[in-house]
Amino acid sequence: MKAFWSQTARELSPYVPGEQPRIAYLVKLNTNESPFGPSPLALEAMRAAAVDTLRLYPDPEAQELREALAAHHGVEPEQVFVGNGSDEVLAHAFVALLKQPKPLLFPDVTYSFYPVWAQLFGLACETVPLDDEMRVRVEDYRCEAGSIVIANPNAPTGVALPRAEIARLLADHPDIPVVIDEAYVDFGGESAVPLIADHPNLLVVQTMSKSRALAGLRVGYALGGVGLIEALHRVKNSFNSYPLGRLAQAGATASVRDDAYFRESCARVVAGREAMTRELIRLGFVVLPSSANFAFARHPARGGPEFAAALREHAVLVRHFNKPRTARYLRITVGTEDEVRRLIAAAELILGHE
């Protein structure tokens, strides 16, 4: 089977995405999707774009989308880069910026795609332990580094760093590229975007998969100084000129312009997270303070793998990471009120509560 594999393919340890089950009745709280639909205006724009012009390639620069994102974030269109999900944007950033002669630093507990890209693209990397409360301590990054990537809020913990801490990190490292992955920032984190103006080494990456409920569309983007954005374009145009199709560009642009819907659905997710957290705590879970659309929780009476398997028996899917510091935890996405009710009911049964 492996006879025709390259050395690279043989040596990879690929990222394992959360399960996408085909069974409809499962309560799916395992991949941090939004429980609410995308903006109706985005759906309308995609329907309108599903016409004869699909025979033509899309705008390789996604100019309209970049202009909408620039207006939304208060930057210039030249400071915006878009890609096929923030995974692709981050992958390009690894090649274009983070690959330096000195090692890339990231937390020991973080998005598990980072070490995968490091391996694929041949970056040396070192992990920096989170503290005992699973927080990033920026002073721990004061060491020999070629670049830094930090997810803020972090995944899978949901714990956020204040913007002032990111500013301290940037003050410590003015001469190396720093990428802040803000996949979950819209649920209560403080974005580093306002720091871009004073830090030409800062790239902020965001996604439409979570707060804009467009995980199925695959749209992510980066904001930063024009120098960093140009490097990303060089890599993108050496890989795939058209990462975003016409439907994706139309839907994403309309979503960005529908600010009212965006704010309302973020607020609903935050309220849902607080309600779910209260219920989990009532059942005896220890829940980390989350600024994301999920809770990272452990129960003193049950191990993580055991609890995740038991929930699945009750048709509830959550994510479990079998790594030393996270094995006791479950990562539970905020669902609809009904989904959270079913999660809590299943947990009560498992724990033998009345």
Ligand SMILES: Cc1ncc(COP(=O)(O)O)c(C=O)c1O
């Ligand atoms: C921290 C973090 N960054 C990036 C991503 C990638 O998101 P997407 O490729 O859907 O934009 C995820 C997805 O779960 C994530 O958790």
